[in-house]
Amino acid sequence: MTEDPNRKEEVLNRPADAATIESLCEAGRLGPAACEAAQGWLRASRPWWDWVSRSLLFVGAALVLSGVVFFFAYNWARMSPVLKFVLIEVGLLACVVAAWLTGLERIVGKVLLLGAGLLVGVLLAVYGQTYQTGADAYELFVGWAVLIAGWVLISRFAAFWLMWLVLVHLGVILYRVQILTHEERWPEILMFLVLGLLDLAAVAAREIGAKRGAAWLAHRWPGWVMLAAALVFLTIPTSLLVLVDEYQHPVTVLAAATWVVAVGAGYWFFRYRARDLLSLTLCALSVFAVVVTWIGKGVFGALEEVWSACLLFGFAVLAVSSGLGYWLLRTWRAMARQPHG
C-alpha cells in the first residue's frame, strides 16, 4: 500500500479526542507518561469558559422567557389589559433595541432577538385572551410565524430558525385539525406531505447556505434534525400506502413519490456532495421502515400460519437491516478513502 502524504495530513488535522488517544495508549503506541500528558493537554485545550458562558446564556434566557410566558398565562384578573400590553411591548422593544445595540454577530444579540420573537407570541396570545377574537389557534401560530419571519431571516441563528419552523409546523397541524376536518383520509396525508416538503426545503436551504460559507450554518445538527423530521413525515404516508388500502389516494401516491425522490436525492447528495454518513443513515432508516412494512404485509398476507410468517419475517428483517448496514459501512469506507474536495 502506497502512502499518500495528503491523506496522512488530513488524518493529523482531525480534532483530537480522548477515545483516539486511549486507543493509541492501549495499542502500546504511546507510553504511560505520554498518555497521561496527552489526556491532560486535551482537557486543558477545551474552551471551557466559552462553553459554560454559552450554556449559562441559553439556560438563563430560556428560564427568563419561560417565566414571562407563565406570568401572562396566569391570566391576571386584577391587571388591566393596558398594563399587560405595555409590559409585553416594553419587554419586546427592550429585546429588539438590546439586540440592535449588541449586534447580531454576537450570540447575546441573537438570543435577545429570539427572545423578542417569543414575546411576539406572548403578545398575540394576550391579545386573543383580552379581546376574545374567536380566532382559531392555528391563526396564532401562522400569524406569529409571519410576524417574526423578518427577524428570523436576519438573525443568522439556527435555533431561531428551528423555533420558526416549529411554529409553522404547529400552524399546519392545527389547520388540519381545526379546518380540514373531513372524514376522508387525504387531508392528514396532505398535512404530512406539506410538512415533509417544508422540512426538505429547510434542509436544502441549510445545505446551500453552508456551501456558500455561512458560518452560522457550519454546524450539521440543524440539518440532521430537519432531515429526520422530513423523512418521518414522508415515511408515514408511504408506509400507510403500502399497509392500508383506505389510504389509496392520489395525495398518498404523491407523498410516496416525494419520499422516493427525497431518499434518492438524499443518497446522491449526502454520498457524493456533502458526504455525511449520519444523513445517509437517516435515509437508510426510512427505507428500512418502508421495506419492512411492505415485507410484513406481504408475508403475513400470503402465509396463513402465523408461526411460519413470523419466522420468515424475522429473517427478512435481518436481511434488510444487514443489507442496509453493510451498504452504509461500505459507503463510509469508500468515503474515507476519497480525499475531501
Place this chain on the structure above:
Amino acid sequence: MADRPMTLGDVLERLRAEGLLDAQGADGIAEELRLSREAPSAPWFVKVLFALGACVAAASFFVFLACAGLFPESAGALLVMGLVLVAGAAALRFVSGHVSVAQLSLAVSVFGAQLALAVSVAGHAMALVGAAGVVEGPWRDMPARVALASLILCLVLYPLHRDTLHRFLSCLLVAVATTAWLLASQQYHMLHVLVLLEAAAIAVCFTCWRLPQAFRPMAYALACGLPLTVLLVVLVNSAVLRDALWFWEETVETPAWPSSAVLALWLIWLYLWAAGGVARWRQEPVLVAVIVTVALGAFTSPGILAGAGLLVLGFGRRDSRLLGLGLAFFPVFLVLYYYNLDLDLATKSYVLAGSGGILLVVRALLGWRPWAREGAS
C-alpha cells in the same frame, strides 16, 4: 490554539517536543490513524439500525417459537432453551467474526453478527422469562430473579460475545432490570445506592485511560442507565407523576437528597478531572463551579446534576455521544424540577424568571474575571 481545536497532529508534535515520542513513533501513529480511518468500525448511529433490526427480528423469532408450540411448559426448560440460544448466538458471532475476516466478505460478517444478536436477544428474553418463573413464589420476587439472571448472563457473555452492540445492550439490560427490581420490591432507598454505583463506574470508565477499550460499551450503557435511574428517583418524589405511573397502593417515598449528594460529589470530582487533578482545587474557576454545584445539589433536583455531569464528561472528552445524552436529559430534568415545584403559576413564573436572571447575572459577573477574559481552560 484558542481559536481552533487541538488536532491529533498538535498532540503528536507536542509529545515529540516534550521528548515523550520519537519521530519514528509519531510516523507510525500517523500511519496507524490513516489505516484505521480507511477501515473504520460502525459508528453509533449505524449500530442503532443494527439494534433495531435485531430487536424486531428477535421479537418475530420469539413469537414464532410461541406460535409453533416450541415453548416448553416448564420455566426451567424455558431457561435452559434460552441459555442454549444465547450460547449458540455467542458461537455464531465468534465464527462469523473470525471466518469472515480471513475468507468471507464484509456482508457475511455483518449478517452473521446481526443474526447472532437477534438470536441472543430472543434467547435472553426466554432465559429471563424462565428465570422469573423457575422458583415458586410471589410475583414481586420475580424481578429480583430477572435482575440476577441478567447480571449473570452479562458477566458470562461480556468476554465471550465480542460485539460492542451486544455488550452495550447486555449491560443496559442489567441496569434496567436492577432498577425494575428495586421499584417492584419497593426498595426505593436502594435507588440511591444504584445511582452511586453507576456514577462511580462512569467516572472510572471515562476518566481512567488505563482501562481497556473493551469496557467502553459498559461505560456507555451506564451513561444511559444513570439518568434513567435518576429519572425514577425524581418520579418517585413527584406526587403528580407518581399517581399516574405507580399502580400499587403503598407509596414509600424516598428523599432525593442522597442522590443529590452523590451526584454533587461526582460532579465536583469531574471538575477536578477536567481541571487536571485534585491539586487544582484552589483555582478560582474550580471553586466557583464547586460552590454552584453545592447550591444546585441543595436546592434542585439530582437529575440536573446528572445531566450536567454527562455534559462535562462529553465536553472534556470531546465525545458527541455523552454530550448528546447530557443535552437530551438536562432539559428533561430542568422541566421536571420546575413542574414539580408545589407553587401556583404566578409564583412559579417569578421563580423561573428569577433563577434565569441569576444565571445571567452569574454569567455577566464571571465574564469579568481574568481567567474568563483570557478564555481560560
